[in-house]
Amino acid sequence: MNARYEAVIGVECHVELKTKTKMFCGCVNAFGGEPNTKICPVCLGMPGALPVPNAQAIELIIAAGLAFGAEIPAFSKFDRKNYFYPDMPKDYQISQYDMPLAIGGTVKYWLEDGTMRECRLTRIHLEEDTGKSTHAGSGDGRIAGSSYSLVDFNRAGVPLMECVSEPELRSGAEAVAYLESLRRTLLALGVSDVKMEEGSLRCDANVSIRPAGSAELGTKTEIKNMNSFRSVERAIESERARQIEILSNGGRIVQETRGWDEVNGVTHSMRSKEEAHDYRYFPEPDLVPLEPSRAAVERLRAALPVLPAQRFERYTSQLGIGSKQATQLVETPSLGAYFDRVVACSNNAQQASNFVLGDLSRLANETGVAVAESAVSAEHLAELIGLVDAKRINSKIAKELLARMWDGAGSPAAIVEREGLAQTTDPGAIAAFVEEVLSAHPSVVAEFKAGKSNVMGFLVGQVMKASRGKADPALVNELVRTKLSS
Numbered sequence: 001m002n003a004r005y006e007a008v009i010g011v012e013c014h015v016e017l018k019t020k021t022k023m024f025c026g027c028v029n030a031f032g033g034e035p036n037t038k039i040c041p042v043c044l045g046m047p048g049a050l051p052v053p054n055a056q057a058i059e060l061i062i063a064a065g066l067a068f069g070a071e072i073p074a075f076s077k078f079d080r081k082n083y084f085y086p087d088m089p090k091d092y093q094i095s096q097y098d099m100p101l102a103i104g105g106t107v108k109y110w111l112e113d114g115t116m117r118e119c120r121l122t123r124i125h126l127e128e129d130t131g132k133s134t135h136a137g138s139g140d141g142r143i144a145g146s147s148y149s150l151v152d153f154n155r156a157g158v159p160l161m162e163c164v165s166e167p168e169l170r171s172g173a174e175a176v177a178y179l180e181s182l183r184r185t186l187l188a189l190g191v192s193d194v195k196m197e198e199g200s201l202r203c204d205a206n207v208s209i210r211p212a213g214s215a216e217l218g219t220k221t222e223i224k225n226m227n228s229f230r231s232v233e234r235a236i237e238s239e240r241a242r243q244i245e246i247l248s249n250g251g252r253i254v255q256e257t258r259g260w261d262e263v264n265g266v267t268h269s270m271r272s273k274e275e276a277h278d279y280r281y282f283p284e285p286d287l288v289p290l291e292p293s294r295a296a297v298e299r300l301r302a303a304l305p306v307l308p309a310q311r312f313e314r315y316t317s318q319l320g321i322g323s324k325q326a327t328q329l330v331e332t333p334s335l336g337a338y339f340d341r342v343v344a345c346s347n348n349a350q351q352a353s354n355f356v357l358g359d360l361s362r363l364a365n366e367t368g369v370a371v372a373e374s375a376v377s378a379e380h381l382a383e384l385i386g387l388v389d390a391k392r393i394n395s396k397i398a399k400e401l402l403a404r405m406w407d408g409a410g411s412p413a414a415i416v417e418r419e420g421l422a423q424t425t426d427p428g429a430i431a432a433f434v435e436e437v438l439s440a441h442p443s444v445v446a447e448f449k450a451g452k453s454n455v456m457g458f459l460v461g462q463v464m465k466a467s468r469g470k471a472d473p474a475l476v477n478e479l480v481r482t483k484l485s486s
Contacts, residue, residue, distance in 0.1 A: 003212060004211060004212060004248075005209045005210065005211060005212060005244050005247065006170060006209065006210060006211075006212045006213075006214075007169075007170055007171060007207060007208070007209050007236070007240045008167045008169075008170070008207075008208045008209065008210060008217055008218065008220075009167060009169035009170065009171070009172075009174070009175050009205060009206065009207050009236060010164070010165050010166060010167035010168075010169070010205070010206040010220075011165045011169065011175055011178060011179065011203055011204070011205055011206075012162065012163070012164050012165070012203065012204045012205075012206070013162065013163040013164075013165075013179070013182060013201065013202070013203045014129075014160055014161070014162050014201075014202045014203070015160065015161045015162075015163065015186060015191070015192045015194060015200065015201055015202075016029075016129060016158050016159070016160055016161075016192055016199070016200040016201075017029075017056075017057050017060050017061075017158075017159040017160070017161055017191060017192055018060070018190060018191060018192050018193055019054055019056045019057050019060070019159055020056070021054060022043055022054070022128070022157040022158055022159065023051075023053070023054050023057055023094070023126075023127075023128045023129075023157055023158065023159040023160075024042055024043065024051030024052060024053060024054065024094065024128065024157060025040050025042035025043050025049075025051065025052070025157060026040070027039060027040050027042075027043055027157065029158050029159070031198050031199075031200070033154055035150070035152035035154060036152055036153050036154060037154065038154040039153045039154065039156070042157070043089070043128075043153065043156050043157030044089045044090075044153060044156070045089045045090030045091075050286050051094065051286055051287060053078075053287060053290075054159055057126060057159035058101065058126065058290065058292070059296075059300060060159075060161070060189075060190075060191045061101045061102060061124060061125075061126045061161055062101060062102065062292060062296075062297060062300050063189055063191065063300045063303070063304065064102065064124055064161065064163075064185075064186060064189060064191050065101065065102025065105060065124050066297070066300060066301045066304060067185055067189055067304055067307055068102075068105035068106060068107055068121055068124070068185070069104075069105045069106055070102035070103055070104050070105030070121060070123075070124060071102070071103045071104050071105075072101065072102060072292060072297050073099065073101075073103060074291060074292070074294075075099065075289060075290070075291055076096065076099050076100060076101045076289065076290040076291075076292070077096070077099045077283055077284070077287075077289040077290060078094050078095070078096060078126075078283070078284040078287045078290075079094075079095055079096055079097040079098075079281045079282060079283055079284055080092045080093070080094060080095075080280075080281065080282055080283075080284050080285075081093045081094075081095040081097070081127075081279045081281055082279055082280040082281075083279055085130070086133055086149060086151055087130045087131035087132060087133045087151050087152075087153070087156070088130055088131070088156075089131065089153055089156055093127060093128060093130065094127060094128050094284055094287070095125065095126075095127035095128070096125035096126055096127060097281040098281075099289075100123045100124065100125035100126075101124065101125060101126055101290065101292075102121075102123060102124035102125070103123055104120065104121060104122070104123070105120070105121040105124070106118050106119070106120050106121065107119050107120075107121060107165070107178055107181055107182055107185075108181060108309040109174075109177045109178045109180065109181035109182075109309070110177060110181070110309075110312060110323065110327075111173065111174070111177055112173075112177075112323070112324075113323060114316055114322075114323030114326075116309075116313070117174065117177070117178075119165050119166065119168045119169055119174075119178050120165070120166040120168060121163060121164065121165055121166065122164040122165065122166055123162075123164050124161060124162070124163050124164075125161075125162050126159065126160070126161060126162075127160050127162060128156070128157050128158065128159065128160060129155050129156065129157065129158040129159075129160040130155065130156055131151055131152055131153040131154070131155055131156040132151070132152045132154075132155050132199075133149050133150070133151050134149065134150045134151075134152070135147070135148075135149045136148055136149065136150060155199075161191070161192070163182065165178065167206065167208075167217065167220075171236070171237070171240075172232065172233035172234065172235075172236035172237040172240075173233060175205060175232055175233065175236055176229045176230075176232055176233045179203060179229055179232065180229065181308065181309060183201060184308040184330060184331065185307055185308055185309070187333065188305055188306075188307060188308055188333050189304070189305070196227055196228055196229070197227070197228075203226065203232065204222055204223060204224050204226075205222070205223045205226070205232060205235065205236050205239075206220045206221070206222050206223075207220060207221055207222075207223060207236055207239045207240060207243070208220035208221070208243070208253070209240060209243045209244055209247065209253075218243075218253060219252075219253040219254070219255050220255060221239060221243070221253070221254075221255065221256055221257070221258050221267075222256075222257045222258065223235050223236070223239055223258050223259075223260055223267055224257060224258070224259055224260070224270065225259045225260045226260050227262075231260060231262055234260075234262075234265060235260040235267060238260075238265060238266055238267055239258065239267045242266075242267065254272070255272070256269055256270070256271065256272050257269075257270045257271050257272075258270055305333075308330045308333075311326075311329070311330050311336055312326050312327065312330050315329060315330070315349075319343065319349035319350075320349065320350065321349060321350070321353050325353050325357055328357055329353070329356070329357070334370060334371075334372040334373075335356065335370070335371055335372060337372065338356065338371055338372040338378055339352055339353070339356050341378035341379075342355075342356065342378045342381050342382050342385070345378060345379055345381075345382030345383075346381075346382035346385040346386060348385050348389060351385045351388065351389070352381070352382075352385060355381060355384070355385065355402070356371060356381075359399060359402050359403075360374070360376065360381070360402070360406075363402075363403070363406050367406075374406055375405065375406060375407065375408040376402070376405045376406055380405055380410065380411055380412060381402075381405075383411060383412055383413050384398060384401060384402065384405070384412040386413075387412060387413060387416060391472060392416065393412075393416060393421060394469070394470070394471075394472065394473055395473075396464070396469045396473075397416075397421055397469055397470065400469075401415060401416070401421075421470065427475065427479070430463070430467070430471050430472065430475055430476060430479055431479055431483075433463050433466045433467050433471060433476075434463055434476070434479045434480055434483055435483070436466060437459060437462045437463050437466055437480075438459070438480075438483060438484070440462075441458075441459065441462065444458060444459060445459075445484065448484050449484070456477075456480065456481070456484075459480050459484075460473070460476055460477055460480055463476045463480060464476060
């Protein structure tokens with residue numbers, strides 16, 4: 001990395017909202033399906049068809065704005081954004097220009113080492129999605145009929161949220177961490193399913209570089225066609241390196257839109273943006289302005305869940321959970337909620353984390369059943385943790401009990417009581433097992449006395465086996481070592 005320059009990165013995210021119907025009509029809002037089957041005169045912009053705003057979509061945008069601490073203005077409106085493209089059935093897009101539903105706000109995110117950062121938002125606004133073009137054929141387009149495009153309007157009119165960040169990110173890794181936090185928050189809010197592979201989360205990155213320490217912004221390029229967070233990081237780092245090389249050689253950065261070539265790992269020029277596109281925005285004449293009531297805004301604020309960034313800070317700062325483990329818990333809201341219930345019942349965050357992210361997650365992966373939906377209730381897991389803390393059972397018995405609980409065995413305390421599985425902590429009883437094992441393996445004892453200390457593990461294992469796994473392992477180690485050294 002060239003220390004003479006620093007990158008300045010802003011991200012624009014388009015997120016399809018999780019509503020039953022499209023933004024301005026009653027067509028179903030669902031991914032997939034036969035092309036051009038989820039359409040009507042309204043979403044196709046047919047003459048005389050008038051749009052009606054989707055109230056659920058408006059509330060989802062307001063909820064997202066509140067979650068990020070944005071201002072929800074008392075007055076908002078829709079605008080027409082005019083441009084011509086094959087998958088735009090009306091030749092304009094209903095969007096928001098100068099009066100969006102949410103202004104400002106901040107996205108809190110964290111890096112791999114747990115360092116918390118913030119990136120301000122410029123705005124969050126509501127618009128309709130376009131259709132989808134598929135370019136096909138085998139020619140280069142110069143011969144008639146050698147290439148063609150297919151247009152599917154099923155996606156046209158789907159409610160779309162655009163989140164625009166300030167240019168406050170400095171690397172591809174920071175951009176990905178920002179996007180992951182944005183995604184987790186929207187998922188927790190139920191705003192969207194945010195699946196990049198299905199196009200419900202799409203993002204573009206604006207990248208420029210400037211001399212380190214400078215306050216002026218350099219000429220930016222916009223990167224498109226990034227279909228995963230890994231692609232986002234690679235594309236940004238590739239573009240940063242390209243711009244630094246150009247400036248280092250005395251060249252000039254051209255403002256343009258660039259595509260990301262995943263195979264070759266480079267960005268490539270798509271179209272020039274030397275002059276700003278005139279979208280000829282004007283207020284949408286078919287829709288009245290929006291005036292969210294303060295009561296509705298406060299109702300949505302009161303309904304906000306505990307947000308992922310809040311969970312992460314509590315897990316790491318208050319509960320002492322490592323950043324990697326905390327991220328795992330935050331990543332899946334249902335798993336985090338399950339963990340919270342276990343901690344509330346057991347008052348042992350570390351053990352709860354070990355079990356939830358260890359054995360329980362392994363069983364979930366093996367069976368395809370989510371931890372929160374398994375037969376192991378949070379109360380029963382807390383009961384198991386209590387048995388371990390009180391040294392009534394050891395870790396080996398705990399693992400065996402957990403597997404049985406997963407299969408529906410119920411209360412671990414009841415199983416321990418019924419089957420006599422409680423850990424033996426009586427020094428006299430364990431000493432008898434130790435004596436029995438040492439007498440049965442004189443050659444191993446002789447090896448230990450000859451300096452082969454690694455046989456200690458074998459003897460401890462035999463004592464545990466003789467006690468049917470119920471002996472206190474720490475006490476077994478102590479007694480075996482004492483006996484061998486006498």
